[in-house]
Amino acid sequence: MSMVSTYCPHFSGLRRSSPNLHNAPSQSFLQHFSSQLRLPSSPKPCRAVIAMSGSGKFFVGGNWKCNGTKDSITKLVSDLNSAKLESDVDVVVAPPFVYLDQVTSSLTDRIEVSAQNSWIGKGGAFTGEISVEQLKDIGCKWVILGHSERRHVIGEDDQFIGKKAAYALNEGLGVIACIGELLEEREAGKTFDVCFQQLKAFADAVPSWDNIVIAYEPVWAIGTGKVATPQQAQEVHVAVRDWLKKNVSEEVASKTRIIYGGSVNGSNCGELAKEEDIDGFLVGGASLKGPEFATIVNSVTTKKVAA
Template sequence: MGPRKPWVGGNWKCNGTKASIEALCETLNKAEFNPEQIDVVIAPVSLHIHMVKEKLKAGFKVCTQNVSKTGMGAYTGEIAVDHIKDFGLEWTLIGHSERRQYYGETDEVVADKVDICQKAGLCTAVCIGEMLDERKAGKTTDVVKKQIEAFIPKVTDWSKIMIAYEPVWAIGTGVVATPEQAQETHAAIRKILKEKVSAEVAESTRIAYGGSVSDSNCNTLIGLEDVDGFLVGGASLKPAFLDIIKSAL
């Protein structure tokens, strides 16, 4: 792995109760890491953000799972970037495959969200990845290129962008991209950034892997040249997340 600061995110998705979160935070607080050397970012359900911020020890960053492409106003059910900043949060996820798949978020919507976050100075983990039929058809690079090219024009500060490559066929399925598949796609993403932005951006931008990451595969994956960390789903709700954090140190 290069000189890029590791990034490990826990996406709790639509999970958790007050009782389970209290227990989980107690477990996560056993993690030992230096926030100057690694970003550990937790994305709970929005209702639980305040509780999680209070329960987790200093060093963890709390993050929203989504952000509105509009500002404050008559947009029922949305959370604006203004709210996120006002709450003292540094990060949000954008374009998770479940947002794209179930809620109709197109590449253009993702680009709009990147734009509003960039203007607000909010750090974003932008999620990209291909479906199983696209992988089988050999279109992985074409898919991620299209997804990246959609938001590139909106980026004014690449230091606030982290790209999360999540093959959709590996999310929550227990199937993990092989180390060769993960490295190949991460390298392709870096090549796209080099060609479309600059060599400096390609070298400095962090690219995390997501897709059934666990304590049993994290050490192998983090050893890959272009894998800078993880966006973890199910395993981030378990004690195994401690081992995943440790692997990236």
């Protein structure tokens, strides 16, 4: 089931005129979404379908960042291997580089493996870097690029990230492309400007959007315990999809999955997942806990409606 979305850039604190980061969307906005629903006129057997604006499959990634030891990762992999995960979700985990081989060789095929970063081109005399070719050699299917910690701690700029994404895609890796604004940028009403600028750097460089998942991660919500309200996240996701429609194509806007990251956990994932344009999650700390990560994966059930 696919529903049409529009966005209004004046609420949820995305413009200076909004007094509160936690404002609810306007009544007309809610009425718009309600108007897209079509209910059957007569009773009939029901089946579960996923209600999302995009046409892609729900996607949940776990970014383990610079955490773990051989023992703790062995335990985490064991928990993931035994977890009962909903079938209609793409699940990916991103271990630290030094444990990639351990994870790819011991993790169930149900879950794919991602790297947390990759080099801009083919390997060679680049001390400390990891090439896409090396990642593929050990079984990685994805790479996370543009994460805020790479942007704001390491100092990678938009164009550099876009070039890395282009090389990874050309060599056959899927890319989880991260975008998101700082707190001061949100408070200054620049959320859309920042996200669109970051999106443009990807769009200017990548050969295709076929293997890209966009992760919206407001920097002020990453690892802070602060979470964007479902309405705030939905609002940005709608805007991102609209930007893709206007600047890339309607087809790309429909099929590209836009996932949310920023202190997602087992308690808040259900409410976030209900939003029409939230197509999944990129999870940080909670992905280090197998049972909780499974709960987040299975939050896809809150998107299911009778049809």
